[in-house]
Amino acid sequence: MNTEALLRVRLSGGYSGSDVLRDLMFELQPGEVVGLVGSSGAGKSTIVLSLVGLLPWRGGRVTGEVVMAGRNLLALREKELRAMRGRSIALIPQSPMTALNAAISIRSHFREAWRAHDKRGREPMLLRVRELMAEVQLPCDDAFLARRPPQISVGQAQRVLIALALLHRPALIIADEPTSALDPVTQAQIVDLLRELNRRYGTTLLYISHDLISVMRLCDRIAVLDQGTIVESLPVSEVGQARHPASLSLLHALPVPPEALLRFRDQPARNAETLCELAEKLPQ
Numbered sequence: 001m002n003t004e005a006l007l008r009v010r011l012s013g014g015y016s017g018s019d020v021l022r023d024l025m026f027e028l029q030p031g032e033v034v035g036l037v038g039s040s041g042a043g044k045s046t047i048v049l050s051l052v053g054l055l056p057w058r059g060g061r062v063t064g065e066v067v068m069a070g071r072n073l074l075a076l077r078e079k080e081l082r083a084m085r086g087r088s089i090a091l092i093p094q095s096p097m098t099a100l101n102a103a104i105s106i107r108s109h110f111r112e113a114w115r116a117h118d119k120r121g122r123e124p125m126l127l128r129v130r131e132l133m134a135e136v137q138l139p140c141d142d143a144f145l146a147r148r149p150p151q152i153s154v155g156q157a158q159r160v161l162i163a164l165a166l167l168h169r170p171a172l173i174i175a176d177e178p179t180s181a182l183d184p185v186t187q188a189q190i191v192d193l194l195r196e197l198n199r200r201y202g203t204t205l206l207y208i209s210h211d212l213i214s215v216m217r218l219c220d221r222i223a224v225l226d227q228g229t230i231v232e233s234l235p236v237s238e239v240g241q242a243r244h245p246a247s248l249s250l251l252h253a254l255p256v257p258p259e260a261l262l263r264f265r266d267q268p269a270r271n272a273e274t275l276c277e278l279a280e281k282l283p284q
Contacts, residue, residue, distance in 0.1 A: 006030045006068065006171060006204050011050055013062030014228075020046045021062070022228040028172065033198050033205045035215030035236070037250060038225030044208050047225075048176045050074075051206075052091055053081040068172070087117045090165035094177035096157035100149040106160055107145040110167065117168050132163040135200075136193060155186040162193065172204045179214060187211075191218050212250045216261040224250065237262060 005027035014020035020043045028034055038044055049055040050062045053073060066073040068088065073081065085091075093099040100109060107129075114125040133140035136159040149157055158178060165173050175194065179187040191214045198205050209215055215222055216236055223233040226246035234242065240258045242248060251258055 004029070008065070008067040009051070011047070011062060011064040011066070013046065013050055013055060013060060015060045020228050021050065024229050026223055026230055026233065028204050028206060031202045031204055032221065033207060033219045035219035035222045036206060036208045036225055037210060037212055037215055037222060038246070039210060042225045043228040044225060045176070048091070048174060048208060051174060052085055052089060086113060086170070087168045088170055089172045089174065090170040092161050092165045092173060092175040092178045094180050096161050096181060097149060097154060099161060100157055102149050105146050105148055106152070109160065109164060113164050113167050128167065132166055135166070135197065136163045138163070154181055155189070158182060158190055159193070162197070166197065166201070169201070170203065172206065174206045174208070176208050179209070179211065187214065194218060212254060213261060216258065217265055
């Protein structure tokens with residue numbers, strides 16, 4: 001594996017004697033956007049929990065290594081992992097309305113996340129929050145920040161989670177099915193937002209999804225997960241050359257040929273346009 005990689009992963013693990021991940025190996029380069037795709041049950045959620053050190057908290061077990069900045073995260077104590085979560089590695093979870101705490105305000109979410117890694121106080125925090133809210137195209141006024149998650153839309157909640165992930169400028173963001181709870185139009189907006197933020201900040205993004213359309217619009221490289229291991233990895237520009245049955249199954253489920261999807265990567269979507277609609281209107 002490339003010694004210059006931001007993250008090097010070699011994992012096996014599962015639950016209660018059942019193997020879910022089987023000698024899974026991949027690496028991420030600085031600034032790269034990698035789409036990890038697979039069907040339900042392929043092991044995507046287990047990978048997420050393993051990478052951020054939370055699988056044992058769910059009754060799972062993991063062996064191998066997750067190396068970042070020369071440190072094997074699997075060998076760190078919980079206190080050391082907490083110091084990295086949010087600062088070096090951030091997670092954008094799926095189901096934003098359950099990921100956020102319904103009992104506290106949006107401002108309180110940022111305040112607690114800020115205090116975890118920065119002790120500079122209220123004014124620097126508010127300055128950073130206002131900057132981020134503008135980045136993710138949300139209001140930054142006191143009235144909006146005083147709202148609680150049930151008082152905002154699902155799409156707005158997903159943007160709040162993205163802003164929270166960016167708060168401490170992490171080197172790596174793991175996006176776990178970030179569009180699965182959204183309507184098609186909002187999905188397109190979130191994918192384009194992640195794409196723009198990657199270009200602006202240079203943050204490495206691991207985008208985990210079963211949706212090959214969004215992966216092909218967003219990612220530089222695609223890794224296909226099947227039965228707990230990566231069976232094929234190739235640049236998004238070469239996805240039409242995929243040969244593994246799991247990859248071909250995903251490609252055959254597309255509403256348009258992969259070549260059409262590649263042509264719409266750099267074409268901006270209108271506010272009311274879905275990714276499928278954008279791809280379908282292109283000449284075949």
